[in-house]
Amino acid sequence: MMRVGLVGFGRAGRAVASILNADPRLDLKWVAHRNHHQRQFAEAFPVLNIRSAQDYEILFQNHPVDYIVDFSSPDSMLDYGTIAAALGINILSANSNHTEEQLDFARQLADKIVVMCSPNITVGINFLMIVAKALHQIAPNVDIAVLEEHFKEKPDVSGTAKRLAHELNVSDVTSLRLGGVVGHHQVVFGFPYQTVRFIHDSISREAFGTGAAYALTLMEKQTPGFYRFDELMRKEIAHLMQAA
Template sequence: MKVGLFGFGRTGRLVAEEIINDPDCTLTWVVRKSDKNNHEYASDFLGFPKNRQGYFFSMEETKDPEFFCNNPVDVIIDFSSTQGLYEYAHAADCGIHIVSAISHFEQPEIDFLKKLSEKTAVLYSANITLGINFLLVASQILQQIVPNADIEVIEEHFRQKKGVSGSALKIAEKLNLDPVQHINSIRVGGIVGKHEVVFGLPNQTIRIAHDVISRCAFGAGALFAARAIKDQKTGFFTMEELMRAAFIEKIAVNRILV
């Protein structure tokens, strides 16, 4: 699978490493805002000089409508910025799939991605790790089983993170919880990111938790997403939908076996 990566910041670099280390993938190119070291290779900066991958292009170069057809990939993985999606609109015309992992999109950006999904397969997730999406779906299922439980969401992040976690807000939304009353935030050094949903019952407590040990988890999730939609021609998908489909498929298989 040939991958084009948008963004080469703190998370983007680790995602690039995940792609390079995957034997079934090739990091064809990387698009950055900066033109510093343009037309060099990301792999050289990441310590893989014998396996040259990730040819650097500047964002300005993608403004050429023919850029994506002239530099074809199977999928674009986006870890750039909230405005980055407007730079790869022409990729949809070439049938290139899109995996967007931007944390904080407003509705106009989500609508724009949905418009692109009329031309190609698009997957969007504000938190693309496998664990957080498993937590989200599992929490919804458990809430259906124990609808009278007290529920609290705990999110822990590094000290510099501002505001409430977008993933925590989504969890609260999906569980119909007031985020002001039911989200508890902790900011301390040494934590990349942790989310926990606590279900309180009269005689027991159930906790579903996900802890990000390394930002490499985002790369693994993005590649999972890219593979999941590789046979789709068009459509808008989310990681939550993929996880829910996996739950349903597993239940169906178990019923057949029984």
């Protein structure tokens, strides 16, 4: 059983915690958050207020884990990453919009541990990325558009949409902010006589939890290195197809 610590206890973190805690393959040891206001949570696992790298060091020593799942913010790895790598704790960061400097830091950690950085950890969106890239290879000159919709409070263009656009050589992303939309991504291929649409909707934030749990099972098979979710899923699909 994999021992897991979760960083982040916002809307996504709470949903993810409920899924990880219910998964029989996982042992959710604790949840850490950076809220500077102490709050009491009636949960089946400890929810701890962490404010510094020293706090993380004490946490890791007193409550050892094999994996950190991070749903807090892209810069949080800077607080715990070096300590985690020294202790052999693998890292799954599911935060959007990592900077190149943050990704470079993650790659340095990957010399010692397994690190995955994924702007969207849902199984569906990563499968969408695989098939969209495959169709793009078949028809590299077709017209392509990337669209994303999220809740009104989300300030930035989705990191997932940016990644899709980058992989498909699309210059602009169409974004909509509507009510309480959890997450909608769409890739449209405009052929001369037909249109192909790949659509993914996150109906509930629990989808991030099931995706994180599956990603951990893929990470468990890897040697130290820096990985992307869709890359590991593509290998898994190829293996399943060969075995069929």
